[in-house]
Structures are given as C-alpha cells and as structure tokens.
Amino acid sequence: xxxxxxxxxxxxxxxxxxxxxxxxxxxxxxxxxxxxxxxxxxxxxxxxxxxxxxxxxxxxxxxxxxxxxxxxxxxxxxxxxxxxxxxxxxxxxxxxxxxxxxxxxxxxxxxxxxxxxxxxxxxxxxxxxxxxxxxxxxxxxxxxxxxxxxxxxxxxxxxxxxxxxxxxxxxxxxxxxxxxxxxxxxxxxxxxxxxxxxxxxxxxxxxxxxxxxxxxxxxxxxxxxxxxxxxxxxxxxxxxxxxxxxxxxxxxxxxxxxxxxxxxxxxxxxxxxxxxxxxxxxxxxxxxxxxxxxxxxxxxxxxxxxxxxxxxxxxxxxxxxxxxxxxxxxxxxxxxxxxxxxxxxxxxxxxxxxxxxxxxxxxxxxxxxxxxxxxxxxxxxxxxxxxxxxxxxxxxxxxxxxxxxxxxxxxxxxxxxxxxxxxxxxxxxxxxxxxxxxxxxxxxxxxxxx
Numbered sequence: 485x486x487x488x489x490x491x492x493x494x495x496x497x498x499x500x501x502x503x504x505x506x507x508x509x510x511x512x513x514x515x516x517x518x519x520x521x522x523x524x525x526x527x528x529x530x531x532x533x534x535x536x537x538x539x540x541x542x543x544x545x546x547x548x549x550x551x552x553x554x555x556x557x558x559x560x561x562x563x564x565x566x567x568x569x570x571x572x573x574x575x576x577x578x579x580x581x582x583x584x585x586x587x588x589x590x591x592x593x594x595x596x597x598x599x600x601x602x603x604x605x606x607x608x609x610x611x612x613x614x615x616x617x618x619x620x621x622x623x624x625x626x627x628x629x630x631x632x633x634x635x636x637x638x639x640x641x642x643x644x645x646x647x648x649x650x651x652x653x654x655x656x657x658x659x660x661x662x663x664x665x666x667x668x669x670x671x672x673x674x675x676x677x678x679x680x681x682x683x684x685x686x687x688x689x690x691x692x693x694x695x696x697x698x699x700x701x702x703x704x705x706x707x708x709x710x711x712x713x714x715x716x717x718x719x720x721x722x723x724x725x726x727x728x729x730x731x732x733x734x735x736x737x738x739x740x741x742x743x744x745x746x747x748x749x750x751x752x753x754x755x756x757x758x759x760x761x762x763x764x765x766x767x768x769x770x771x772x773x774x775x776x777x778x779x780x781x782x783x784x785x786x787x788x789x790x791x792x793x794x795x796x797x798x799x800x801x802x803x804x805x806x807x808x809x810x811x812x813x814x815x816x817x818x819x820x821x822x823x824x825x826x827x828x829x830x831x832x833x834x835x836x837x838x839x840x841x842x843x844x845x846x847x848x849x850x851x852x853x854x855x856x857x858x859x860x861x862x863x864x865x866x867x868x869x870x871x872x873x874x875x876x877x878x879x880x881x882x883x884x885x886x887x888x889x890x891x892x893x894x895x896x897x898x899x900x901x902x903x904x905x906x907x908x909x910x911x912x913x914x915x916x917x918x919x920x921x922x923x924x925x926x927x928x929x930x931x932x933x934x
Contacts (some may be wrong), residue, residue, distance in 0.1 A: 485892070487838070487869065489844070493514075495514050495517045497517045497518075497757055499516060499518055500518055500523045500597070500600070501518055501598045501599060501600045501642045502516065502518045502519030502521075502523070502598065502600065503515075503516040503518065503519055503562060503596065503597070503598045504519050504530075504579075504596075504597055504734040505584060505594055505595065505596045505597075506535050506550060506595050506597075507593065507594040508592065508594055508836075509534075509536050510536065510550065511532055511533060511534055511535070512530045512531055512532065512533055512534075512535050512538060513531065513594065514531075515527040515530055515531070515812070516618070516720060517590045519599070521571055522575065522577075522600075522601055523539070523567065523575070523597070524570030524571055525538070525570050526866040528563050528669065535891070536548075538725075539567040539568060539621070540567065540568040541565050541566060541567045541568075541869060542565060542566045543563075543565045547862055548564075548581060549563060549866070550581055550583075550595035550597070550607050551583035552581070552583050553582060553583055553595065554592065554595075556890060557561075559580065559581065559582040559583075560579070560580060560582075561578075561580050562578050562580065563579050563580070564576065564577070564579075564602070564707070565576065565577055565578075565579055565599075567599075572922075575601055576601065576602040576727040577600060577602060578598070578599065578600055578602060578821075579597055579598065579599040580598045580599070581593065581595060581596070581597050581907070582593055582595065582596055592783045592839060593836050594770055597724060600872065603827065604883065607907045608733075610638060611872045615635050617662035617805075618632040618635075618661060618663045618778065619660065619662060619665065620657055621654060621657050621658060621660065622798065622801050622802050622803065622805045623663050623795070623798045623802075624797060624798060624801050624919075625795035625797050625798045627759040627790045627794070628790075628795065628798060629796055631658065631787055631789065631800045632661075632770070633743070633810055634785075634787065634808055635658075635661055635662055635665055635787075636665060638662075638664075638785055639667070639812055639921040640667055641666075641785070642666075642667065642668070642756045643756075643760070643781070643784040643785050643874055644756070644759070644781060644782050644784045644785065645659075645662055645757075645758045645759070645784070645785045645786075645787060645789070646759050646765075646779075646782045646783040646784075646785070646786050646787070647659060647758065647759070647760040647761075647787045647788075647789065648760070648761060648765060648786070648788045649760075649762060649764075649788060649789030649790070649791070650762055650789075650790070650791045651762045651836070651837065651839070652792075652836045652837030652838055652839030652840060653762075653789040653790070653791060653792070653837045653838060654838050655720070655760040655789060656675075656718070656760070658760075659675075659718045659720075659758045663718070663758070664757055667771055668715050668717065668756055668758070669713050670714050671715030671716065672711060672712045672713070672715030672716070673712070673715055673716045673718070674708045674711050674712040674715065674716070674718070675717075675718040675720065676689060676690065676708050676718070676720065677720045677721055678719055678720065678721045678725045678871065679720075679724035681723035681839065683728075683729075684698065686726065686729050687728070687729050687732060687745055688701075688706050688707065688745045689707060689708060689795045690708050690709055690732070690733070691707040691709055691742045691743065691744055691745060692704075692705050692706040692707030692709075692734065693705055693707075693744050693745035693809050694744055694745070694747045696745070696746065697744075697745045697746025697792055698746070701745075701746065701765050704744075705745075707744065709736065709742060709755055710751070710753065712753075712755045713754060713755060714754050714755075715755065715756070716756045716757075717755045717756060717758070717829075718758045718759075719733075719757060719758070719759045719760070720759075720760050721760070721761060722759040722760065722761050722782070723761040723762075723763040723765060723768050723773070723774055723792075724763075725774075727773075727775065727932050730774070730775045730778050731775070732779060732800060733778060734775065734777060734778045735746070736753065736755070737757065737778070737781040737782070737831070738756065738781070740752055740753060741753070743837070757782065759782045765779060766810075791836055791837055792834040792837045793832070793833045793834050796830050799829055799830055799841070800826070800830075800915060800918040800919040801919055802819060802838060802841055802842075803841070803915060804819075804825070804846060804915045804916070804919065805913065806841070806845040806846070807819050807821070807845065807849075807882060808819075810845065810846055810849040814849055815908075816849065816852065816855075818849060818852055818854075818855050818856065818857060819855075819913060819915070820855065820856040820857070820913055820914055820915055821915060822856055822858050822914075823859065823903055823904070823912070823914065824858070824859045825848075825857055825858055825859040825861070825862055826914075826918055827868065828862060828867065829841070829844070829862070829866070831845055832869065833865050833869075834929065841904065843863075844863050844866055844915055845857075845861050847861075847862070848861040848862055848863075848929070853866060892910075892926060893919065895909050896926070901920075902915055903918070
C-alpha cells in the first residue's frame with residue numbers, strides 16, 4: 485500500500501513527529517521528513533525494505549507494535565523503544581501505532597507508526613522521577629537513596645529491621661516499602677502502634693487471650709502474631725512497650741513461641757518484625773526503659789531516617805507530590821507554587837518533618853482560588869518562623885551529563901535566571917525545574933557572589 489495522495493504527504497511531512505507506514509508484509513511504504521531527520525535516513529533508501537531491517541528496534545522480535553495492534557485491535561500510545569540511527573548509535577523513542585484500513589471495506593492494509601526521540605532532558609527528568617519515588621516514599625537526597633538501596637539489598641532477607649527517625653519523617657512508609665519488596669510481600673502484613681494500648685492490653689493485642697483471662701475477656705481472641713503468621717508484623721513506637729511485654733517479645737524473636745494471655749499452651753509463629761521509634765533508643769536503654777538484649781534482636785538491619793531539615797533537596801519533590809495528591813482530593817487544578825513560596829518552604833526548619841509539610845500544602849490548597857499557590861497562602865507559623873536565607877544544600881549531588889547541564893544553564897542564563905521564563909522555554913512547570921535545580925545543585929552564580 486503506497487500513499488499517493490499529495491495532500492496526505494504534505495500533511496504528514498508538516499508534522500514534527502516522525503511517521504512511517506508499512507504494508508501487510510511490513511515493507512516500508514512512506515517515511516516523512518521528520519523521520520528522515522530523526523533517523524538520518526532518506527526515504528529513497530528505505531522504501532520497500534522490511535522495517536525491522538531498517539530500524540533494528542528492540543521491539544521487532546517479540547513486541548512489534550504493528551503486530552500488537554493487529555492482535556488486540558487497539559492502538560498503542562507512548563510506548564518506549566530504541567531504533568538504530570543511520571550512523572550506528574541507538575535512539576530512545578516514544579511511539580504510537582495504529583492500523584491503516586481500506587476506506588471502503590475497512591480491511592487492514594498495513595500500519596502506521598509515529599514517533600519522537602526522547603531528549604536527554606526528558607530522560608533526565610524521568611530518571612529523577614523514577615529515583616525519587618520508591619514504593620510510595622518520596623525522596624531524591626543522597627541519604628534517602630541510600631535507604632532505598634539498602635531496602636533493595638535486604639529484600640531477600642527475613643532479618644528484623646529497626647527504623648529510627650523523628651516524628652513525621654515517614655517511618656511507617658519505609659516499613660511499607662520494606663514489606664512490599666520482601667519475600668513476604670504476598671503474606672499478611674499487620675501493624676500495631678504500641679503507644680495506643682494500655683499496658684495490660686498490649687500483650688493481649690499482640691499475643692491474644694482466652695475467655696476469662698481478665699475483666700472484659702468474654703471470648704477467646706487471637707493476637708496480631710497469629711494474624712501475621714508467615715507474614716510481617718510492624719511494631720510502631722516500640723519504645724513505648726512496657727518491660728514485661730518486651731520480655732514476651734524477646735522470647736518470640738529468640739524462639740518463635742508465645743502463649744495467649746491466660747493460657748499455658750505454647751504456640752509457634754513465623755513472623756518477620758519491623759520495628760520503629762521516634763525516641764532516642766540509646767537513652768531509653770541507659771534509663772532502663774528498653775531492654776538492651778531486645779534492642780540487639782530488633783536492630784539486625786538498622787535504618788535511620790534523617791529529618792527533613794537535613795535533606796532540603798527533597799522538599800521540591802515532596803511539594804510536587806502533595807500538589808498532585810491534593811489536586812485530586814480537592815478537585816482543583818493547582819500544580820504550581822510561586823518562587824517566593826518555594827524559597828520560604830526551603831528556608832523553614834520543619835520540626836514536624838514531612839507531616840508538617842503535607843499539612844502546610846493542604847492548608848494552602850484549601851485557601852487557594854487560583855491555579856498557583858502564592859506565599860501569603862502558606863500557614864502563618866511558617867511565614868513567621870522561616871529563616872531569612874535559604875538552607876544550604878548538602879554537597880552530595882551527582883554531576884549532570886555535560887549536555888544536560890549546558891542546556892539547563894544556557895536557558896537559565898538566557899533569561900537572567902528567571903525560573904518562570906526558563907521553565908516555559910524548557911516546556912516544564914516551575915516546580916519541576918525547582919526539583920532539578922535543587923537535586924543537581926544548579927544555583928544562580930550572581931547570588932553566590934553576594
């Protein structure tokens with residue numbers, strides 16, 4: 485099937501995306517000018533040739549887009565692939581695929597592929613986003629990436645994990661990520677907050693009880709250890725656990741056995757423990773509030789989450805995450821935050837950590853009547869207490885590839901480091917640009933000189 489209509493040719497040649505068509509035998513019948521520019525090929529070189537011999541795509545062997553749309557009857561959109569440039573290097577592309585039909589009979593005549601090259605800048609943004617979101621945990625700082633790496637490294641282990649961090653740093657989300665990557669991810673996952681139960685009831689909650697064991701025990705009840713058998717048990721605020729319950733927990737960790745409250749029958753359980761606390765555990769051990777032997781049993785794999793004030797480069801990522809979250813919750817199209825508000829949020833010390841940041845964004849969201857959050861909409865406490873100058877970023881940034889660095893800096897310098905105009909030219913939101921500036925340490929040299 486050859487495209488002979490000159491108007492159709494003119495339309496396809498006017499597109500910025502590459503386009504080529506194939507007949508039913510997968511021989512190329514048309515290549516537009518954008519495709520020539522992207523691939524370095526001329527249509528005279530490829531017409532009549534099998535597309536797999538021309539493009540040598542990684543999808544040609546087992547995931548051909550044309551074959552897939554023929555089999556499913558559904559068009560493909562934004563599929564990633566690689567193709568071979570004329571000079572021998574491979575290009576990363578995004579493609580769309582659909583079937584060409586006979587106008588009258590609707591019989592399939594061939595296929596059409598449109599594609600565009602994934603730019604180095606787009607690839608950089610995707611890499612940043614991929615590394616900044618780990619099983620629901622948002623963070624691109626060196627400290628958080630090291631935690632993500634540790635979680636992946638111990639994914640095939642059943643060893644106990646002990647998570648420490650200030651209130652609001654996301655200890656439970658880290659625990660969730662550990663469970664999702666573990667060998668027990670498809671098994672029960674039970675959570676207990678040790679601080680919300682009275683002393684006499686926590687043992688019952690963990691190990692269960694029999695009828696009549698204490699006032700109010702009107703029937704037998706299984707505990708969380710039995711519920712979580714063969715799975716994972718998350719003990720939040722474990723430092724709040726009373727000493728007599730700590731002894732029972734230590735026995736489970738050492739022997740895998742326990743008794744329900746009021747019962748002498750020994751039961752076995754196979755549970756992986758993830759524990760967390762916001763207390764200074766060394767101080768709790770010294771004061772006799774937490775057993776040292778239990779600590780060592782729990783602390784096989786230690787994870788310490790740094791407070792938000794020590795990783796300000798994560799703040800733009802978190803803000804974008806919360807903007808997206810609350811856009812859905814409040815049904816408001818707000819995905820941007822003005823520079824002055826961003827500066828203020830980067831300056832603030834965040835004693836409440838991520839939880840406080842989330843509350844601040846929700847506060848501003850609830851008040852916002854535009855499509856951008858401005859500084860006066862932020863909570864009064866933050867506007868009042870934020871430091872005058874931005875907090876310094878840790879010097880742990882990984883270097884950009886030269887071409888990416890040059891392009892970002894060139895556009896910023898072109899606009900005298902006006903981030904709004906630079907973001908517009910780069911085709912991204914100001915929040916996205918903020919993320920990259922903070923993640924890669926790109927700063928205005930004029931400010932540094934002052």
